Amino acid sequence: MKELESKIKEALDDFWEDRAIPTSDGGSIVDVLVAPVESMTAVEVLIELDKITGVKIPNTVIQAGGYMTKEEFIEKLTAAVVKHLKRKS
Numbered sequence: 001m002k003e004l005e006s007k008i009k010e011a012l013d014d015f016w017e018d019r020a021i022p023t024s025d026g027g028s029i030v031d032v033l034v035a036p037v038e039s040m041t042a043v044e045v046l047i048e049l050d051k052i053t054g055v056k057i058p059n060t061v062i063q064a065g066g067y068m069t070k071e072e073f074i075e076k077l078t079a080a081v082v083k084h085l086k087r088k089s
Contacts, residue, residue, distance in 0.1 A: 001082065007052050008081055012074045015045045049081055055088055057081055 049057045061080035067073035 001085075004053065004085075005078060005082055008049060008078050009074050011048050011052055012045065012077055013070070015048065016070045016073055045077075053081070053085060055085060057084060 046057050046059060046062070061077060061084055063076055063080075067076065
């Protein structure tokens with residue numbers, strides 16, 4: 001599971017880097033993830049996670065309201081995906 005978790009984190013990091021929008025305080029946000037959970041961008045990351053895990057990941061793993069930091073995005077979404085995978089096994 002650790003290797004799979006590392007792959008998930010790497011994919012989420014790449015996703016964030018590709019779509020992050022710099023903020024005035026030097027941080028960044030992914031503005032479409034701050035939008036409703038049903039956004040097309042949130043669906044895009046789930047498609048990538050489906051490929052990595054071999055399991056259809058539901059959009060319910062996405063935090064409502066989005067993520068304000070890269071760390072929050074990676075840690076919370078990875079934890080939600082791993083929790084989902086453990087329930088499925």
